[in-house]
Structure formats: structure tokens, C-alpha cells
Amino acid sequence: MNDIVAAEHERAVDSSRPTAPKRMRLHAGLSTLADRLGVAIALIVLVVLFALVAPYFLTVVNLLDVARQISVTAILGAGLTFVIMTAGIDLSVGSAVGVTAFAAVSLTLDGAPAPLALAVALLAGFAVGLINGVLVAKLGLAAFIVTLAALTYLRGVTYVGTGGTTMFSTHLSYSVLGQGSVLGIPVPIVVMAAVFAIGWYVLERTVFGRWVHAVGGNAEAARLAGIPVRRVLVTVYVISGLCAGIGGILSSAKLQSAVPDLGTGYELSAIAAVVLGGTSLMGGRGSLIGTLVGAAIIGVLVNGLTLLDVSSFYQQIIQGVVIVMAVGLDRLRTRNAVTEGA
Amino acid sequence: MTANTSRQVPGTDDPAMVLRGLRRYYPGTKALDWHDDTSLTIERGRVHGLLGENGAGKSTLLGVIAGLSPLSAGSMELLGQPYAPDSVVRARRSGVEIVLQEPGLVPSLTVAENFLLGRGPVASRAGIVLPGRTVRAVGDALQEIAPHISPRTRAGSLCLEDRKLVELARAMHFKPSVLLVDEMSACLGHTRLELLFNALRRLRDDGVAIVYISHYLEEIHRVCDTVTVLKDGRLVETLPARTDTNTLTRLMVGRDIAATLYRTDRTENAGGERALAVDGLTLANSYRDISFTLRAGEILGIGGLVGCGSQELARTLFGDLRADAGSIALADAPFAPAGPREAIRRGVAYVPPDRDREGVILRLSILQNILLPTLRQRSRLGLYPGRSDTGISTRMINDLVIRCRGASDVPFHLSGGNRQKIVIAKWLVDPPKVLILHNPTRGIDVGAKSEIYTLIQRLAQAGTAILLLSDELPELLGMSDRILVLRRGAMTYEAHREDQPTEELLVSRMI
Numbered sequence: 115m116n117d118i119v120a121a122e123h124e125r126a127v128d129s130s131r132p133t134a135p136k137r138m139r140l141h142a143g144l145s146t147l148a149d150r151l152g153v154a155i156a157l158i159v160l161v162v163l164f165a166l167v168a169p170y171f172l173t174v175v176n177l178l179d180v181a182r183q184i185s186v187t188a189i190l191g192a193g194l195t196f197v198i199m200t201a202g203i204d205l206s207v208g209s210a211v212g213v214t215a216f217a218a219v220s221l222t223l224d225g226a227p228a229p230l231a232l233a234v235a236l237l238a239g240f241a242v243g244l245i246n247g248v249l250v251a252k253l254g255l256a257a258f259i260v261t262l263a264a265l266t267y268l269r270g271v272t273y274v275g276t277g278g279t280t281m282f283s284t285h286l287s288y289s290v291l292g293q294g295s296v297l298g299i300p301v302p303i304v305v306m307a308a309v310f311a312i313g314w315y316v317l318e319r320t321v322f323g324r325w326v327h328a329v330g331g332n333a334e335a336a337r338l339a340g341i342p343v344r345r346v347l348v349t350v351y352v353i354s355g356l357c358a359g360i361g362g363i364l365s366s367a368k369l370q371s372a373v374p375d376l377g378t379g380y381e382l383s384a385i386a387a388v389v390l391g392g393t394s395l396m397g398g399r400g401s402l403i404g405t406l407v408g409a410a411i412i413g414v415l416v417n418g419l420t421l422l423d424v425s426s427f428y429q430q431i432i433q434g435v436v437i438v439m440a441v442g443l444d445r446l447r448t449r450n451a452v453t454e455g456a
Numbered sequence: 457m458t459a460n461t462s463r464q465v466p467g468t469d470d471p472a473m474v475l476r477g478l479r480r481y482y483p484g485t486k487a488l489d490w491h492d493d494t495s496l497t498i499e500r501g502r503v504h505g506l507l508g509e510n511g512a513g514k515s516t517l518l519g520v521i522a523g524l525s526p527l528s529a530g531s532m533e534l535l536g537q538p539y540a541p542d543s544v545v546r547a548r549r550s551g552v553e554i555v556l557q558e559p560g561l562v563p564s565l566t567v568a569e570n571f572l573l574g575r576g577p578v579a580s581r582a583g584i585v586l587p588g589r590t591v592r593a594v595g596d597a598l599q600e601i602a603p604h605i606s607p608r609t610r611a612g613s614l615c616l617e618d619r620k621l622v623e624l625a626r627a628m629h630f631k632p633s634v635l636l637v638d639e640m641s642a643c644l645g646h647t648r649l650e651l652l653f654n655a656l657r658r659l660r661d662d663g664v665a666i667v668y669i670s671h672y673l674e675e676i677h678r679v680c681d682t683v684t685v686l687k688d689g690r691l692v693e694t695l696p697a698r699t700d701t702n703t704l705t706r707l708m709v710g711r712d713i714a715a716t717l718y719r720t721d722r723t724e725n726a727g728g729e730r731a732l733a734v735d736g737l738t739l740a741n742s743y744r745d746i747s748f749t750l751r752a753g754e755i756l757g758i759g760g761l762v763g764c765g766s767q768e769l770a771r772t773l774f775g776d777l778r779a780d781a782g783s784i785a786l787a788d789a790p791f792a793p794a795g796p797r798e799a800i801r802r803g804v805a806y807v808p809p810d811r812d813r814e815g816v817i818l819r820l821s822i823l824q825n826i827l828l829p830t831l832r833q834r835s836r837l838g839l840y841p842g843r844s845d846t847g848i849s850t851r852m853i854n855d856l857v858i859r860c861r862g863a864s865d866v867p868f869h870l871s872g873g874n875r876q877k878i879v880i881a882k883w884l885v886d887p888p889k890v891l892i893l894h895n896p897t898r899g900i901d902v903g904a905k906s907e908i909y910t911l912i913q914r915l916a917q918a919g920t921a922i923l924l925l926s927d928e929l930p931e932l933l934g935m936s937d938r939i940l941v942l943r944r945g946a947m948t949y950e951a952h953r954e955d956q957p958t959e960e961l962l963v964s965r966m967i
Contacts, residue, residue, distance in 0.1 A: 321835045328828055331817035338776070338814055339828045339882065340800040398819045 153390055153407050160411060164418035171421055178300060184413035185302035186211070186361045190384035191391070191405040192313045193357030196350040198388050199317075199330040201397025202257040204351060206246060206264030207358045207384055211377030212272040214238045214362030218288070219281050219372035228287040236359040242268065243355020247348035265381065273374050282371040292367030302364045309360065313353075314402045326350060330397030386436065387412055412436065470536030472634050472665030473498040473521070478530035480516050480689075487516040489689040490530065496684060496691060498634065503656055503666045505680035505697055507673070509708055509963070511927060513689040514669045515557065518636045521667070522554035523547035535633060553627035554636040560623050563612025568594040570611050571626050597629035598622070601655040602648075617648045624655065634665045639762075653679045671761045673701050673967045701964065709929060709959035717906050718934025719913060724953040725937045727751025730787055731921030732773070732804075732890050737782035742768035743945040746782070750890065755912065755922045757936030759929065761966050765945035766925050767809065770892050773923070774806040775799035787889065800829055803889035807879050807896055809925075815879035816867045823849040823863035826882045833886065852881040857907055873904025880911065891915060894925040909935060929959045941965040 165172040190207045197204045218235035222228065242264065249260045294301045317323040325346045328336040337343045361380070366372050390408030393400025415436065419429050476495040480488035498504050506514045519525045521532065523541030532539045534550055541547035544554070561570045571594045572585065594607035602621040611619060620640055627635055637656070644652060656666055656679055670676055676683050680697035685707040692707045732750040737743070743765030750756045758766045771777045773784065775793030784791045786802055793799040796806070808814035817825055826849050831840070849863040856877040860870055867875045876896065883891060893912070897905045912935060916922050926932045932939050941949040941962055949965040951957035 319840045321831045321838050321840055324824060324828070324831055324840060327820055327824065328817055331820045332813070334814050335817050336828070338774075338796055338806060338808055340797040341828065342797065398817070 153392055153404060153411065157407050157411050157414065160414050160418065164414065164421070168418060168421040171418055176417065176421075178303065180410075180413045180417045181303045181306070182300045183417065184409045185306040186365055187380060187383045187387055187412065188306050188406055188409035189309050189357050189361050189364070190354075190380055191387040191409050192309050192402055193354035194381075194384050194388050195313070195391070195393055195400055195402050195405045196317065196326060196353045197257075198385075198393050198395060199326050199397060199400045200333075200347055200350050201330055201395070202250060202347065202350065203261060203385070203395075204243075204246065204354045205258065205261040205381050205385075206242060206268055207354060207361070208377040208380035208382075209265045209268035209272070210239055210242045210355060210358030211362040211365055211380055212372075212374070213242070213268045213275075214359045215366035215376050216272050216275045216281070216362075216372040216374075218363055219283060219286070219366050220275065222287055223281060223283055232288060232363055235363050236356060239355040239357070239359020239362065240352055241355070242358065243352035244348065246355065247351030250351060251344040251347035269378070272372075272376075276372055276374045278374055280371050280373050284370070286367065286370040288363070289367050289370050292364060292369070302368070305360065305364060309357065310402055310406055317402055322346070322349065327398065330399075332398070383412060383433075384409075386433075390436070470533075471497045472500045472535060473539070474533040475517075475521070476531050476533075478517070478520060478532075479528045480513075480520055480525060481528045486689050488513045488520065488528075488530075490691055494691050496694065498665045498667060499682070500633075500665050501660055501663045502681045503660050503668055503679055503697075505676040505683035506667060506669045506686060507676060507683055507704060507708060508686035508692075509927070509929065511688070512686040512708075514686055515638055516689070517686070518554060518638055518667065518669065521547070521634070522552055522636055524554070548630065548632075551631075551633040552636065553630060553632035553634070555620070555623045555627050555638065555640065557638045557640075559616070559619060561611040561619050563610070565611055566607065567598070567605060567609050567611055567614075567622050568607035570622065571597070571607075571629065594629075597625050600658070601625045601628065601651055617644050620644060621648060621651065624652065628655065628659060632664060634667070635659060636667045637669065639669045639671060649675075671763075671967055673704060676704075702960075705960050705963050705967075709963055717902070718909055718930070722953065722956065725754055725916070727754030727921070727937070728919065730785075732787075732791075732923070733785045734773070735783050735785075737769070737772065737779045737784065739765075739768055739772060739777060739779050741945075742777075743942065746942075746947055748940060748947075748950075750921045750923060752787075752889070752919045752921050753916050754938070755916050755924055755936050757932040757939040758923065758925045758942065759932045759939055759962055759966065760942035762927070763944075764942040764966070766942050767894065769942075770806065770894055770923070770925055773799070773890075773892060774804060776806075800888075804892065805829075805883035805888035805890070806892045807876075807883070807894060809894040809898065811872065811876055811879060811898075816875045818868040818875075819866055821864045821866055822853065822858065822860055822878055825867060825878050826852050826863075826885060829882055830885045848885055852884065855884075856881050856911060871901070871904070873900035873908075876900055876904070876908065880908070884915075887915075887918070888920065890921045890923065892923045892925070895927055896924070897931060898927070929962055932962070933957065933959065943967075 161172070170176055190211070194204055194207065214235040217238045218231045221231040221234055226234075246257075246260055246264055249255045250257045291301050291305070296304050317326060325336070325341050328339070328341055329343050329346045333343055362377070365376055369376070387408035388400070388405050389395065390411055391401065391404025391406070392408075393404060412433065415432065416429060419432065420426075424432075474495060474497050477492040478488050478490045478494075479486070506517065508514050516525070520527055523544045523546055526542070527540075534552065539550060541550060541552070547554075562573065565573075568591045572590070591607045598605050598607065602618060602625060605614065605618055605622060611622065614622065624637070624640075640652060656668065660666055660681075668680060676697055682694060683697045683699065683704070684694040685692040685704060687708060695704075727750075729752050730749055731752045731754075734749075735747050737746040746769060748756070758769070760766050768777055772779050775795050775798055786804075791802060793802065793804075799806070812818065817828075820828075823845060827834075827845055834845075846863060852858070853860065853863060858870075858874050858877045858881065860874065867878055870878075880896070896912070897908055900908075912922060912924070924932065924935055937953050939951040939957065939962065940947055941951070943966055949962070951962065
């Protein structure tokens with residue numbers, strides 16, 4: 115009996131020797147492919163499904179509507195992808211949307227020119243990210259706690275600033291950003307595309323982007339390779355804050371107002387989009403394209419279910435289930451990865 | 457359980473433990489590898505010492521007995537009964553307690569609360585812990601060994617030494633029939649070591665079987681009755697503890713060295729210009745008064761047992777720790793790096809001992825791993841340099857014979873040897889002046905080992921100054937021009953290649 119165990123161990127030891135069997139490598143290659151396509155396949159299936167049961171679904175007008183609906187969530191998700199890539203989290207993005215929207219609208223109402231109002235909104239987002247990043251990276255506080263606190267106090271700031279009522283402007287100087295369009299494509303979609311294009315370039319084609327991958331993969335090894343780990347961490351939170359600023363501008367432009375509750379819960383949809391897109395909560399692995407697909411899945415789901423007259427109450431249940439499934443998928447993937455390595 | 461009953465059945469003559477044919481394999485290493493007919497008997501009322509080099513299998517053996525890791529093969533008997541614990545808790549219930557090398561207390565709990573962890577309540581009624589009585593009982597337990605510690609103290613506020621004593625008191629409190637103690641003296645000062653020894657002697661006199669790991673022969677001589685020497689996961693011999701130092705040392709070492717694996721020349725390369733000079737370097741509780749010069753093209757080995765301070769010394773030279781006193785200089789100028797980044801900029805590179813945790817990023821492509829330290833220098837305006845990179849990484853993969861599908865492969869799928877080559881390769885893109893290697897061949901197969909040794913020689917010949925820290929004596933002896941031996945933070949010996957130092961000689965200066 116013991117000999118059998120020993121023999122099995124011998125074999126296990128042998129199979130981990132330098133040249134891994136071809137089959138194992140092929141398997142690993144296939145699972146990477148499935149990894150990459152996995153969520154895209156889910157999106158395609160959803161689209162086909164809704165196209166079959168709801169004829170209106172697959173019209174240009176409706177699809178543009180879906181894209182516009184998801185634009186803010188997706189932009190928040192883009193920033194969050196950077197943070198989550200480093201095994202961090204930013205729960206404050208929804209409240210940051212609220213506070214930056216308030217900053218932009220109230221300045222405009224006070225007669226500030228649009229560029230100034232927008233710059234201040236972005237600056238506010240930048241500041242929020244900087245505070246989060248410094249607390250996390252330099253003081254070593256848990257990202258979850260730091261950004262949870264930010265979620266609370268930023269909402270408080272918005273309530274105090276707006277006095278708890280909606281600040282409305284009939285002539286919001288930058289409302290074109292929410293309601294206008296370029297060559298027939300609504301501005302928020304254009305902005306979303308730009309954010310993802312720039313974000314992708316930064317993450318995949320710049321030194322900083324490589325550092326984000328490295329820090330998320332193994333912070334200690336990155337540090338010993340001379341990477342300024344803390345600076346990278348601060349920067350990803352700043353990026354997330356900036357994206358929240360853009361989200362705040364777009365949201366307020368669309369509503370022509372600053373609503374005290376604006377952005378509440380956005381962080382959860384955005385995190386769901388990121389995780390659905392295959393970015394690992396453990397850090398090191400992820401992609402912006404995945405996040406876009408993840409956001410699209412959520413958008414298509416909401417839109418399709420609405421077209422099918424599913425009540426918004428049920429929609430919430432379905433969305434919740436989708437989030438659980440997303441995290442479950444992530445867990446399964448990581449577990450597979452661990453067994454592969456053993 | 458009541459405080460004063462011992463679990464041992466009086467009148468039976470069975471030894472405390474009999475261990476037979478133990479094997480414990482991990483992927484790539486055989487941490488314990490006894491023959492089927494090898495057996496070890498642990499007698500009651502004795503302190504049984506375990507002696508062996510780093511990696512001889514001492515801690516693995518204790519772990520197996522304590523139920524921390526399962527056996528791959530073999531059998532154990534406890535007081536004449538078959539014994540196969542599947543967890544620490546099970547082992548404890550059978551009367552086997554262990555005090556580990558790593559801190560085993562929860563810092564945020566009090567000493568008394570720590571006594572309760574994973575064990576039955578110390579004092580309870582109907583399943584409810586009685587805090588007052590628990591504190592009293594724990595106080596009594598501490599009285600025997602460390603009367604200066606209060607049960608109400610938070611474990612985290614105790615110094616490391618006292619924490620170890622608390623662990624020991626806890627283990628003793630539950631009246632084990634076998635007590636396993638892993639290397640403690642590294643973290644215990646003189647007075648507390650005396651407390652430990654007294655406690656062990658009392659336990660022994662009560663009939664407890666004690667297994668005690670130590671790196672230091674003087675301790676074996678002082679507290680043990682019997683000593684077993686281990687080497688490369690095998691049992692070598694069991695002898696009376698008073699056996700003389702020379703005999704024990706010889707048993708610990710003396711393996712056949714595959715001579716071809718290492719350098720063949722016996723001449724010492726005195727090296728060229730000074731590459732690194734260390735003068736009176738001291739870091740509290742790690743190393744003290746270290747001075748040496750390393751020249752370009754020279755391979756300087758540093759040997760010593762775990763905890764001898766060599767790891768901290770390496771980290772100081774790489775800018776990751778700051779020395780309390782003393783100075784470092786590179787070829788041209790003084791060197792006081794604020795961090796690894798500055799050290800790298802000044803031409804110092806470091807291959808850390810824990811490859812997977814500190815060296816390689818498993819999910820990042822080989823290409824990215826190799827280019828990581830030099831990305832910024834090769835970038836323009838922060839943009840990722842792109843095409844030329846593939847050339848560099850392909851050259852590295854060919855040069856170092858990294859076996860992979862291509863530069864975009866991730867190290868995760870590669871063997872330890874190939875992972876290690878990636879760690880080394882990343883420092884060769886922009887060749888360093890001083891290369892610090894810590895256990896560069898740990899846990900990798902012989903083929904990759906020999907390739908790494910060839911590479912080290914090649915680098916030295918090209919003028920790189922190499923500092924080689926290693927737990928493997930054959931490696932130190934086989935590769936170094938000179939070897940410095942550290943013992944408890946102090947330099948005890950300098951060996952020269954031309955004098956053909958032996959393993960015995962080095963070991964005798966380490967223990």
C-alpha cells in the first residue's frame with residue numbers, strides 16, 4: 115500500500131521535470147484561449163438570444179442606446195481595471211461620480227466657463243484618487259477600507275454641497291457632452307471609446323503599463339527588480355479617480371443637473387464588468403477589452419430584459435446572479451491555474 | 457484533561473516512538489528519503505538531538521511526526537501503537553506537541569487566549585471557558601519556565617524570545633508524551649536558552665521523549681542524550697550525544713561531489729580592480745563587523761547556517777536593508793543605497809533565494825520578466841520599446857538555454873531551473889558590476905545546475921564580481937575563489953581556494 119503511494123509520488127515528481135508533456139502545454143494553451151474568448155462568447159450568445167426573441171433589439175438605434183447606457187459604467191470599469199490588476203479595489207468610484215458631477219454643475223451655475231468647470235471636475239477626481247492611492251500605497255491601509263470610507267464621505271460631501279436637492283440647469287454649458295453626437299454617434303460613446311483606446315495603449319504599450327502587470331503579478335519580485343511599486347499603486351488609484359471624474363461629467367451633462375444620489379451603486383456594476391471581463395481579483399491578469407465586453411454583457415442583459423418586459427425587480431435578481439457567476443468563474447479559473455502548476 | 461496525568465501507560469516498555477522507512481517527497485525534491493529498513497527509535501525520558509546541514513530533512517521529519525505534512529511512505533509507532541496523524545490537532549490528541557521555528561502565536565490575543573487555540577479549554581464548565589481560572593492555570597504553566605510573563609499580556613507585545621518561551625510552556629502544559637522542538641536557539645539569548653534547557657531537562661526527568669533540533673554542536677552536547685545525524689533527507693547514524701565534534705561534523709558532510717559539476721581549476725582568481733568593499737558593516741540582531749573586499753572577476757562565497765546573517769547582509773548590499781554602522785563602497789565611490797532601485801542603477805544585481813516569491817513573476821511572459829529591470833532605461837517618453845525587445849529576449853533565451861516555447865510563454869509552465877535562468881537573465885540585459893546570488897541552484901535539477909554554474913564562471917571571466925551565498929557546501933567549495941564563513945552574525949573564517957578547504961572545515965566554523 116505504502117509502496118503504491120510512493121510510486122505515485124515518484125511519478126508525480128517525474129512529471130514535473132523540465133520538459134512538461136506536450137499534452138499539458140496544449141491543454142494550457144487551449145484554456146488560455148477559452149479564457150480569452152469565454153466572456154465574448156457569453157456576449158454573443160446573449161445578443162443572438164435577444165435578437166431572436168425581441169426583434170427591436172438588433173436595431174442600430176437600440177444598440178447605440180445600449181452603448182450609451184453602459185458608457186459611464188464602462189469608463190469607471192476601465193479605471194477599476196488598473197486598480198484590480200494590482201490586486202486592489204476602488205469602491206469609491208460611484209460616490210466620486212456624484213461629487214465630480216456636483217463640482218462641475220455648481221461651478222457652471224456660478225457662471226464659470228465650461229472648460230474651467232470640467233477641469234475642476236477632473237481635478238476633483240484626480241484628488242480623490244490621489245488620497246485613496248496615498249493611503250493605500252504609502253500608509254499601507256487596506257484598499258477595501260480606504261475606498262469604502264471614501265464611498266461614504268464623498269457621498270456626504272455631495273449631500274452637503276447640493277443641500278440634498280437636485281441642482282438643475284436649463285442651459286448647462288457642457289450639455290452637448292451628454293446629449294450631442296459626433297457623426298451620428300452619441301458623445302458619451304465617443305468618450306468611452308477614447309478612454310478605452312488610451313487606457314489600452316497605456317496598459318499594453320507603455321512602461322507604466324508593464325509595471326502594473328508586474329506589480330499585480332508579484333509585488334515583491336517587482337520591487338526587487340527595481341520597480342517603484344508604491345508609485346505605481348498611487349497612480350492606478352489616480353487613474354480610477356480620473357475615470358470617475360469623466361463619468362461625473364458625462365452623467366451630469368446627460369441629466370443637465372447634479373443629483374445628490376448620482377452614481378450610487380455604480381461601483382458595483384463597474385466591478386462586475388471588470389471581473390466579468392476576466393480580470394483577476396488576485397491581480398496580475400486582466401484586460402481592458404475584457405472589461406468593455408463585461409460592461410456590454412451587463413448592458414445587453416438590462417436592455418434585453420427590459421425589451422422582454424421583465425420587471426426591474428427581477429432584473430436586479432438576474433444582475434446579482436451574474437455578479438456571483440462572474441466571481442465564481444474567476445475562482446474556478448484561478449483554481450485550475452493552481453492545479454496546473456502543481 | 458486534568459493537569460497531572462501523563463498519557464504514558466505505566467509499566468509498558470515500548471519506546472516513545474519508532475519511525476520506519478519514512479519518505480516525504482515534494483515535487484522536485486525528496487525532503488525525507490529513508491530506506492525501507494531504516495528505522496529510528498525515540499526513547500522515553502531522553503532528549504534526542506537532530507543534527508544536519510540546511511536541507512538535511514530535520515524540520516521535515518518533525519513536521520511529519522507532528523502531523524503537519526503527510527508521509528509519502530513509511531510508518532510510525534507511538535508508545536507501541538500505530539500512529540498516523542492526519543493533522544496537528546490529531547497529533548496533539550495523541551500526545552505529540554511541537555514548537556515550530558516560525559512564530560506560532562496570534563499576536564492580537566493574550567498569552568492565555570493563545571493557550572486555548574486549537575486545544576481544549578484550559579478551564580471550563582459545560583463548554584464555557586472560565587476566564588479567571590484559565591488565566592490562573594496558564595499562570596501556573598508559565599511559572600515553570602517563564603515566570604516573568606503574565607498570562608494577560610498580549611502576545612504581540614512580547615519580544616520574540618518570550619514568545620518562543622510561551623509556545624514552549626503551552627506545549628508543556630498539555631503534558632505531551634513526545635515534545636518536538638525545532639531550532640530555537642537562533643532566537644533565544646543566553647539566559648532564556650538556560651531557561652529552555654532547564655525546562656527540557658525537567659521534562660525529560662518526568663519521562664517525556666524530547667526531539668530537539670539544533671544547528672549548534674555545543675547545545676547538542678549540553679542538553680541531549682542521544683543525537684541522530686541526517687544528511688540529504690537520509691538517516692546517517694545515531695550516536696551518544698557526547699560524541700566528539702569531529703566525528704559528528706564528518707558524518708554531517710562527506711558526500712561524493714560530482715566534481716565535473718563545478719569549476720575544475722584549483723587556482724584562485726585574485727580578481728582585478730576592487731568592485732565592492734565592505735567595512736565594519738553591522739546590523740543589530742543580524743550581523744556585525746563584517747569587512748571584506750570583492751574584486752572584479754572574483755567569486756566570493758559566503759556560507760553559514762540559516763540565521764547566520766548572510767541573507768540580511770545580501771539585502772543590505774542590495775539596498776533593501778540599512779546597516780546600523782559601517783560602510784560600503786563600490787569600485788569608485790561610497791555606496792549607501794536608499795533602495796533596490798538605486799543599487800540597480802549603480803550596477804548591483806540580486807538573485808533572491810525564494811525564486812517564486814521574490815524572483816520571477818509567474819504569470820508575466822518570459823519576455824516581460826527579462827526586460828523588467830531595464831524597461832525604463834530603454835524606453836523613450838515612457839513608451840514601451842517594442843520590437844528591439846524580442847531580439848534581447850531571444851538572445852537571452854538562447855544564451856542561457858531557457859527551455860520554453862517562446863518569449864511569450866509564462867514561467868508558470870516552466871521548471872524551477874528554467875525559472876531561475878529567467879531570474880538571472882533579467883540582470884544580464886544590462887550586465888551588473890556586482891552580482892549577488894543567493895542559493896542560485898536550490899531545488900533545481902542537476903542539468904540546470906551545471907548550466908548555471910557554467911554561466912556564473914562565464915560572468916566572472918567577463919569581469920563581473922560575484923557574491924555567492926549558498927546553503928550548499930559543495931556549491932560554495934566548488935565555485936568560490938574565497939569563502940567567508942558567518943556564525944551568528946560574525947565572520948569566523950576566510951577560506952582560500954588554493955588551500956583546498958574541506959566541508960568539515962567549513963562546517964566546524966559554522967556550528
